[in-house]
Amino acid sequence: MKKLIILLLFITSVTTRLFAQKLTIQASKTSVTVGEPFQVTFSMNGSGSEMKVAHLTDFDIYQGPYNSSSMSVVNGVVSQSYSLTYVLGAKKEGKLPLGPATITVNGNTIQSNTLIIDVGKANANQNSGGQSNTPHATKAEGDNIFLSATTNKTKVYVGEELTLYFKLYFRIDVVNYSVSKMPAMDGCFVQDEQTNPSATKQETIDGKQYMVAELKKTYVIPQRSGKITIDPMEAEFLVRQQSTRRPQNIFDQIMGGGYEEAKIKLRSKPVIIDVMPLPEEKKPDGFAGAVGNFSFKASLSKDKVKANEAINLTIIVTGKGNLKLIDPLKVNFPEDFETYDPKVTQNMNTTNGLGGSKTFDYLVIPRHEGDYKIDHLDFSYFDPVKKEYVVLPSPEFNIHVDKGDPRDANASVYTPHNQEELKVLGDDIRYIKTNVPEFKPADDYFFNSTTFWLGILSPILGFIAFYFIRKKNLEMNSDLIAVKGRKATKMARKRLIIAEQNLKKANKEQFYIEISQALYGYVGDKLNISVANLTKENISNTLKLKGVSDATIENLISTINTCEYARYAPNAVSGDLQTIYNNTVELITTLENEIK
């Protein structure tokens, strides 16, 4: 095309009269917001080359440059014009200069005026591309193509699933597109759904027919309450559109020119979702965060096993909702059971929302025989449609465990409570002693001190004192007994003399009294036995201890008996008084010798 223009210029230049040439800058708007596209045209009458534009650094070039030149011949006067068009967007706020531009014509440099663009704060709502007041190209973007982000619900509960659609509405040909920025969705669980962007539908908005392509479909499950903003999606589209330039010649029109491809950046509007917390009231115990609509089944592989045989408890949760986020249920297995973490398998599908089934496989091994019970399990979820909690109970399970094979038990015995060695975390010295001690002067020793020697000496002295005191006491005591002993013989002799006198008088009664008293008195004094204890038994025992022979004791006892008998019944006793007297004397003599 350029060649064609140059050729035309060349042909016409011969007849061209020189004009005063002028370069101007025109903008579609002088007051814009940041990022808002606007059109700038640098136009010049006449022809020139090497147009240079200064101060475009503050602006993004969205489109362009599109150059156009025109030539008209009016009354033989040829007028030419050349223009360069950009679609720009301001990068920052403030009054930004645009231009000047220079161009060299026949060696002369021509400078243009400078435009001041007043850039205001960006308005988020305008980012959706609704600038209808921009002519030409921007108008095409605003009306003819835009991105929309919509959700099926704007008010959900935590854990409730919603669907987010990104749709492209377009009335112009879209050749290709690429997503440059996907919204980050903090605090949400996101599951993308496969879509087919090439399958388009027709939709009418404000009386205009649009083709609609679903670029993206996402299931979003908010994980926290509050307002969640889904950031805009940004995408670049390559569109084919009618050239803003008028077809300049017949060739263009014939050859189907006038279309050009352009890159358009589009952003969707941010979407705000109001996330409500789950109601606290009537919240069941053991609620694990399931929101949706579920059914629940729990089954036991066997209820009669031998010890050390594994049992499987299978819990299947089926339904629609945030199934992926359901934690394994806490099952209260009997303490004696060996339990393992459940194996979780999920089978998800995304037709008409997130759904599917999730299976928890609990493996337990009873280690001892007996009857066990697994308490009924409650699976609870929140139904966002009914706005209430639903509790699904399972039956109780009774397990009968028989005695296991002892060899088996040995083979698979597992001791979960290994005694561990005390773990030493740190190494430090023992802490200081905080109790206040008893201070004593250095070189103050107990051994060799006066108190020590006193302590040694006093028991020795005490012992010696004790020994002598005892000795003296003993001596005194032994004297008393000796005196009594000596007295005994004397007394006995006295009584015997009286008895002898009675014998001669043949006073039988008095004789026996004297004899028995002589014997009793002698034994009592001799053996140091008090009168109260002076029984025959006591006497014989004491005499035995003193080493007196049994014959003598028997003799003594029989003599005493005879005397007592005679005293109370004098006539009944026969026998010679002289013999008894002699016997008694002999007895006392024998006792005197035998008592030691």
Add this chain to the structure above:
Amino acid sequence: MKSSKLYILLVCILLSIQVSASDYPTTFANANTAYLKKDYAKAIELYQSIIADNQQAPQLYFNLGNAYFQTGDFAHAILNYERARKLSPDDEDILINLKSANQKIEDKIEVAPQLFLVTLHKKIIALMNEKSWSLLCIFCLILGAIFIGLFISTQNYLLKKAGFYLGGDFLVLFIATFFVAKSSYNASRSHDEGIVTVASVTVLSSPSDASTKLFILHKGNKVVIRDEHEGWMEIKIANGNVGWIKNIQIEKI
């Protein structure tokens, strides 16, 4: 048995003898607080001020040793632990901290094997301190006297027999504990052990700078002092090596 009551009274008096405390408990408590606040320099200063007044207690030396340990002065820590151990040989805390401190010093000396009887004797002496041994000795004597008294005075054959044997046993025990107490007393009075308190010492073969260099000792090493001669000491280290060093390089335990 009137006299036995007298003995009990006597023992009670002996046990109740306490050194009247002045302000040392306060200083000690302040030092402990400083230690707790990790102000070890101040704690050391306070503990030392008590020692400077010629006062001693195993706890005092132990705490001072701990404070030195915390400042990284292991030689003085060992010195004070050893002093504490001398006063209270059966305290487990002291032994453990002493062991920790000994692991921190540079020298590791293989202890030369000792005769079984020597170690046994040392172990027996280390069971209690000098005072406890002395008290045990007196106690044995008192019991011995009581049983012999029983032997003499009783008429009962069994009691007499028991009195004779028990009395004899206690008298033998008395003699044994007396000698142990004496050894313990001698050991705690003697200052024949020392700790190297300078970073590095060259041990010489005779008390003269010009003599042959034998080996090098480092800070914290425990030595036995065998002889002293004009500012020099003949020392013996745990593995049996003997040599001479200057007495300023060692602090006696």
